[in-house]
Amino acid sequence: MRHAWAIVAAAVLAGGCHTMRFELADQDTTEVVYDRKSFFFWGLTPTREVVVTDFSPEGVAAIREETRFSDGFFSVITLGIYQPRSSWYYCLDQRSNQ
DSSP: OHHHHHHHHHHHHHTOOEEEEEEOOSSOEEEEEEEEEEEETTTTBOOOOOOHHHHOTTOEEEEEEEEOHHHHHHHHHTTTSEEEEEEEEEEEOGGGGO
């Protein structure tokens, strides 16, 4: 029984945390916009289309995607059917685009 719990604990931890940051421009940023999204069925079923200019009309300098421990936990206990994730959009400074 102890081995079964150890396997479950390892799966929860392995399903867990990671952060990815995509650098898109080497310019100043003015604000950071936070967005929370969910993926379903192992990410195979899109829930919405993300249009970056909806968050930052001038464009973005970077995007950070993060899956927290609790996100990985929900993903594991739902067998990948529900996967939450956080995103941050680093908006370009309007003055640097002129």
